[in-house]
Amino acid sequence: MAVVSPWHSIKSGVHHNNTSCNTGNNIERENYRAGTGGKPLCDECKKVASGVRR
Numbered sequence: 001m002a003v004v005s006p007w008h009s010i011k012s013g014v015h016h017n018n019t020s021c022n023t024g025n026n027i028e029r030e031n032y033r034a035g036t037g038g039k040p041l042c043d044e045c046k047k048v049a050s051g052v053r054r
């Protein structure tokens with residue numbers, strides 16, 4: 001896993017910063033935006049960052 005620059009989906013209320021996040025990886029290109037968008041970090045990114053999941 002790797003923490004990278006944040007990105008988010010305009011359809012989602014959270015942002016992502018981990019390449020191991022399935023939700024973050026599944027964002028469609030048309031909805032993808034760089035940066036946090038002022039949104040909180042997604043729960044899945046928090047989990048993978050803390051080593052709960054691989």
Ligand SMILES: [Zn+2]
Nearest residue numbers: 016021042045
């Ligand atoms: Zn995420």
